Amino acid sequence: MLASRDHLLASHEAFRKLAQEHTQYEQRLSSLTHKRFLTDDEKLEEVRLKKLKLRLKDQMESIERQYRKILSFHLCTERHRIDVSSGAGAETGSLASAGCNIIATIHGS
Numbered sequence: 001m002l003a004s005r006d007h008l009l010a011s012h013e014a015f016r017k018l019a020q021e022h023t024q025y026e027q028r029l030s031s032l033t034h035k036r037f038l039t040d041d042e043k044l045e046e047v048r049l050k051k052l053k054l055r056l057k058d059q060m061e062s063i064e065r066q067y068r069k070i071l072s073f074h075l076c077t078e079r080h081r082i083d084v085s086s087g088a089g090a091e092t093g094s095l096a097s098a099g100c101n102i103i104a105t106i107h108g109s
Contacts, residue, residue: 004064005064012063022060026053029049032046
């Protein structure tokens, strides 16, 4: 299974755009870093780019967290179906159901 970031890069357009923009800022920052001296404008640009990169990273991490919650919910509900259908004890089914209910509550389902 692909890691969440890899999956999002392949399937989530907004995440992919954020990642591309983050890479562009990183490349520009790298070119500034390699300069021996920075002009005042370049110093301001460096600070601005670092803040923009951080904002993008936060947005990307937020999307990743949402993706992992949704994935966790689907895995939990799938496990619950398997536990109940395989004849596992009622206690196991109840625990899976309780866990799924907690996750469903988080998602507002």
